[in-house]
Amino acid sequence: MPVSDGPAVTRSTLRQQIADALRDEILAGRLSPGQEFTVKEIAEGYGVSATPVREALVDLSAQGLLDSAQHRGFRVHEYSFADYRAMIEARSLVADGIFRGLADDPSRAPRTAVDLAGVRRRGEEASRAAGAGDLNVLIGYDLRFWRELSALFGNPYLSDFFHRLRVQSWMCAVPHLRAAGDLRGRLWAGHCELVDALVNRDPDAAHALIASYNNDSLSLIEALTGR
Structure with a gap:
């Protein structure tokens, strides 16, 4: 589980808040390059449904921060x-x-x-x-x-x-x-x-x-x- 105790997230802008929170986790070094996790793990960590989490992860993938790991969820992108x-x-x-x-x-x-x-x-x-x-x-x-x-x-x-x-x-x-x-x-x-x-x-x-x-x-x- 990459995030042990996610911050409180309201449902008004859930997709963006989750994306911002995960980006901060990456920049803080708490999610390491190559680390894998699933939509379910993130959803459980933040106490939210899977849909906004999946949307947030797709957004972060489009920004080059995450990679889709086929059949395993997502992983933090590794840059050279x-x-x-x-x-x-x-x-x-x-x-x-x-x-x-x-x-x-x-x-x-x-x-x-x-x-x-x-x-x-x-x-x-x-x-x-x-x-x-x-x-x-x-x-x-x-x-x-x-x-x-x-x-x-x-x-x-x-x-x-x-x-x-x-x-x-x-x-x-x-x-x-x-x-x-x-x-x-x-x-x-x-x-x-x-x-x-x-x-x-x-x-x-x-x-x-x-x-x-x-x-x-x-x-x-x-x-x-x-x-």
Whole structure:
């Protein structure tokens, strides 16, 4: 049974709540790459019927987080280092496009310090968690930071795609990061500098920060996997 005591789930948005809860279990490392489970096990763990669980698992499979294991249910997808490198490249291209678009087109979104106060708060929390090596807090705030920042571009399809990439890249990194022990000072914490680059309409500064972030992420996972 992958989830011993599932959180209380109401029936209003059951499918999405179950999908979100299982995604959090994966990112927290409580569901490991390759781990298998059935619809029945998840339904019993959350005390709900099988239908919304099956729908949630199908949704997570479509997002690349789970694989359907024929006659056995589902398993947590196992990503390779090559997958991680490709994700880093993809998210770099998307982030660069977002920042250049926001800098070049004033009509897309407001970008004053006041308008970006919420994004900055997420960035501050993410930076603090990174400095403390608190992976659980960092992942939550980092995903919210990038989701809200990418939403400024005004293209929900791009924002959703970028969010999925970031979830997948965290999923790749989590097993290695959790096995590393003390992460203080080893995790990227430049979120607020990115907000400053956006306020200043400086895509070159944003590009340099994103490149640094991605290089640091790759180097860290390479070191942790002995590559």
